[in-house]
Amino acid sequence: MDFKIVDDINISKEELDYFENHDFGEEIRKGLEDGTAIVAEGNWDETVKAVKAKMAANATKAITIRVPVRVIERYKKRAAAAGIGYQTLMKQMLEAAPV
Numbered sequence: 001m002d003f004k005i006v007d008d009i010n011i012s013k014e015e016l017d018y019f020e021n022h023d024f025g026e027e028i029r030k031g032l033e034d035g036t037a038i039v040a041e042g043n044w045d046e047t048v049k050a051v052k053a054k055m056a057a058n059a060t061k062a063i064t065i066r067v068p069v070r071v072i073e074r075y076k077k078r079a080a081a082a083g084i085g086y087q088t089l090m091k092q093m094l095e096a097a098p099v
Helices: 013-021 025-034 044-057 069-082 086-096
Strands: none
Touching (some): 069 086
């Protein structure tokens, strides 16, 4: 992914005032705690490298796999009880499985 600096941006005066005057400290603290914020030491190039590395680490790939229906149904029941989608639950289980 390539990043570019945009000099001409169309935002309203209200939006501009918000960004100029809003204290983003709490959002940054939360992002650092949950891993959604990226902090890179150094210059802009190092920050871009850190963003790309995080994106690569979280990249996904679609695959095709045959799974017995009874297994899928069990995942659907467990996922529903947990309030998440069954594919999400399956990915979590795969991620946690020792390889």
